[in-house]
Amino acid sequence: MTPLRLALLSLARRRTATTIALLAIAFPVAAGGALLRLYRASEQRYSSLDRSFDAVVGAKAGELDLLLGALNGDGEVVPEPITLNLYNTIRANAIAGLSPPNAAQPRFLSSLIPITVFARFHGRRVIASDVSFWQRPAPEPSPVFISGRAPTTTTEVSLSEALAKTEGLHLGDQISVDPWVSRSNSSNAALAKLSLRVVGITKATGAFWDQVLVADLRLATEVLARLPSSELHSAWKEHITHYLLANCLHGDCATLKDLINQATVAQMIEVKPAVAKLRRLLGQGQRMGLVITTMILTLGALAVAGMMLTRFDAMRGQLAVLRAIGYGRREVALWLLLEGLLLGTTATLCGAALDGASFPWLRHLTQSWAPTAVGLDLPLLSSAPVWAAAIAATLVAACLPLLRLLRQDIHRTLRS
Amino acid sequence: MLDATAAAKLTASKRSAPLGPPSLRLKDIRITLGKALRLSIADFKIAAGERVLIHGPSGQGKTTLLHLLAGLIVPDCGEVWIGPTNLRQLSERQRSQLRRRDFGIIFQSLNLLDHLTAVENVLLAGGRTALSRHAALVALAQVDMEAYSEDSTASLSLGQQQRIAAARMLVAEPKVILADEPTSSLDEANVELLMDALDAAAKGATLVMVSHDQRIRARFRRVISINEVFNR
Structure with a gap:
């Protein structure tokens, strides 16, 4: 009888012990896999966070809320709106190259981009911006079109190739989006859906922008104008934007900071220090998650080792x-x-099956610990390191009886 | 490690596998068991094809003697000859191969793997070489255990387990049979059944049985006391 057949028969004939051992491993694998994926989801915050901007200008709020809401599309609530006039004023007076050459005020920005969130498409944000989003001054990276062009009318939209692939969209496709503002977690039923045509597909960047659709700023203004004031909660009515992305000349944002934080009701945050703070704060949770994953797996392996030793004895x-x-x-x-x-x-x-089934529920439990599920690229295969560790741990556990086997005195065992 | 001579002898003995049963010899054996117990054997021979019953009280070394012959114990010094092969010169792996190929062993208890059925326990005799299920069933029939072939051995009585162990030995057609108190906990009828099975297997084999069971003495021509084997 071959060792494989002996192993199969041993497992099959000791059903209770085998089932308990299976559960002792399967639960840690599921928990470990889900934790690892949540850890990776949390990591995606950093990897998909667009760090090509120096600063974000938005309504006064928590620094990290603004950072994540603006640069990673986190959460169901977008930053509170600010007046579009602020954007127009700063753009007219502070951006190098745009202002009259004889302007007295020194220029301190290389680019400023308004972002207004006004609709949703299959849970993803539909944002609006203007030409500054598409044409950024060198050496800043502008979106690259692999086909089509930027939206120029209020019936057009563009998206990334990653999103086009996920949603199965092509150039010229007509899509239907739901008007939406941050205060209401559901789409605004009072407003009719918008029909937009895909006119451009951009190269994937790996950043948050891959998961959004981009329309013209005028469309957002039109949609917001139709919203009841009770939902808009804006003193500036539809003339708003949700945040501004800025790049400062020579990376020095001190002037912008002074201007925004001291002379307006908005606030400016610098991206690099805010990201460092975010990493510091979330890092502990992540590390704890990894430690818990390791502990769970170790406990599972110890349970199996104990079972194997008992079985061997x-x-x-x-x-x-x-x-x-x-x-x-x-x-x-x-x-x-x-x-x-x-x-x-x-x-x-x-x-792994348990992991796949329970992950959406676990993701829901974590709330803001991990980014929104929409747009997350977390296939079940991301838990593979946990699987490998579990199999390795079981093999190590099986090796413990082997050590005893090596030392086994057959004569004494048979006599006893 | 196996030296060249021993390897050559093992190879030669493999080639000569179809030949008859081997003689057994223990010569100048010294063995230490535990901290204090030391046993020695000057020269103990069993002729090829001989049937020997060794009796004696418990704890006098009967099982130790069988284990020496099976290569399960390596003596401190001396020679254990199985036909032309000196066990002391074989590696552990080679001793395992020899046991599988030429030996049939029945123990007093602990004979079977309790998670396997009767027929699967008999099939263990083949090692990695697949024995036919038919041959295993025939062997079970020889010990009147065919009806229990698919039963888990854990649910069988000790006597039935001993008969299955005998069937496992029969199917292997061993040249050396070592039986350690196989009848000690059996009733009269089961003793007869088991001994008949051993007799059948022992045709063409050298049989060494250790037992203090008086009921089986008549079946052996050579009956010796364990105290005649060991010097203490």
Whole structure:
């Protein structure tokens, strides 16, 4: 009888013990896999955070809320609106190259981009901006079109190739979007859906922008004008934008900061320090998540090791008989290892299935700890390191009886 | 490690596998068991095809003697000859191969793997070489256990387990049979059944049985006391 058959029979005939062992591994695998994916989701905050801007200008709010809401599209609530006049004024007076050459005030910005969130498409944000979004001064990276062009009318929209692929959209497709502002978590039922035509597809950047659709700023103004004032909550009516993205000349944003923070009701945050703060704050949670994942897996492995040792102790006599009738140490060891491998692999598959089924629920539980599920690229395969660790741990657990096997005195065992 | 001579002898003995049963010999054996117990054997021989019953009280070394012959214990010094092969010169792996190929062993208890069925336990005799299920069933029939072939051995009585162990030995057609108190907990009828099975297997084999069971003495021509084997 081959070691593989012995292993299969041993697992199949000891159903209760095998089931308990399967659960002892499957649950840690599921929990570990889900935690790892949540960790990665949290990491995606950093990886998809567009760091090509020096500063964000928005309504007064928490620094991190503004950073994540503006540069990563986090959460269901977008930053409070600010007046569009602020954008127009700063743009006219502070951007180098745009102002009259004889202007007395020194220029301190290289670019300023307004972003207004006004609709949703399949849970994703539809934002609006103007030409400054598409044509940024060198060396700043402007969006690159792989087909089509930027939207120029109020019936057009563009999106990234990543989103086009996910949604199965092509140039010229007509899509229907729901008007939406941040205060209402659901779409505004009072407003009819908007029909927009895809006129441009941009190259994927790996940043938050890959997950949004971009329309012309005038369309956002039109949509906001139709919203009831009770929902808009804006003293400036429809003449608003949600935040401004700025790049400062020579990276020095001190002038902008003074201007915004001291002379307006808005606030400016510098991206780099805010990202550092975010990483500092979330890093501990992430590390804790990893530690918990490791602990859970270790506990699972210890449970399996304990079970394997108990099983080995219960079978010592039988293994000795097997050795006595001519099975070599290597064959018996192979049996135990294969038993561990089969157990580990089956349990890992069960754990992976459990992980896949429970992840949406766990993601919901974490609330703001991880970014919104929409746009997250977290396939079940991202839990693969946990699976590999679980199988390896089971094999290591199976090796503990092997050490005893190596030291087993057949003569004494049979006599006892 | 196996030296060249021993390897050559093992190879030669493999080639000569179809030949008859081997003689057994223990010569100048010294063995230490635990901290204090030291046993020695000057020269103990069993002729090829001989049937020997070794009796004696418990704890006098009967099982130790069988384990020496099976290569399960390596003595401190001396020679254990199975036909032309000196076990002391074989590696552990080679001793395992020899046991699988030439030996049939029945223990007093702990004979079977309790998560396997009766027929699967018999099939263990083949090692990695697949034995036919038919041959295993025939062997079970020889010990009147065919009806239990698919039963888990954990649910069988000790006597039934001993008969399955005998079937496992029968199917392997061993040249050396070592039986350690196989009848100690069996009733009269089961003793007869088991001994009939052993007799069948022992045709063409060298049989060494250790037992203090008086009921089986008549079946052996050579009956010796364990105290005649060991010097203490």
